[in-house]
Amino acid sequence: MNSMKITCQECNKLFDTTQLKLCEDRHSSGLYRVFYQCPHCGKEYFVCYHNDLTHKIQEEIKEAEYYGQNVKAAALKRKLKKEMDKLNNR
Ligand SMILES: [Zn+2]
Numbered sequence: 001m002n003s004m005k006i007t008c009q010e011c012n013k014l015f016d017t018t019q020l021k022l023c024e025d026r027h028s029s030g031l032y033r034v035f036y037q038c039p040h041c042g043k044e045y046f047v048c049y050h051n052d053l054t055h056k057i058q059e060e061i062k063e064a065e066y067y068g069q070n071v072k073a074a075a076l077k078r079k080l081k082k083e084m085d086k087l088n089n090r
Pocket of ligand 1: 008009010012013038040041042043
């Protein structure tokens with residue numbers, strides 16, 4: 001995971017992205033809202049939306065990478081990006 005310094009907009013304290021744990025909220029619509037919280041004041045920062053399909057693709061990518069199936073992993077990553085774009089209206 002890349003380390004990145006972020007200044008909290010709420011408390012103006014600096015924190016490192018490696019200190020953060022991503023959290024997920026399950027919505028009734030089947031969407032998962034992914035966010036992280038400032039370790040100092042707890043302000044939530046929205047990251048992206050996931051759903052069951054994108055979760056499943058992420059698992060498949062992990063599995064493909066574990067077994068060294070690079071072509072399959074790359075194809076799955078493209079698929080994931082497309083689904084994420086659709087889901088997040090990008
Ligand atoms: Zn803060």
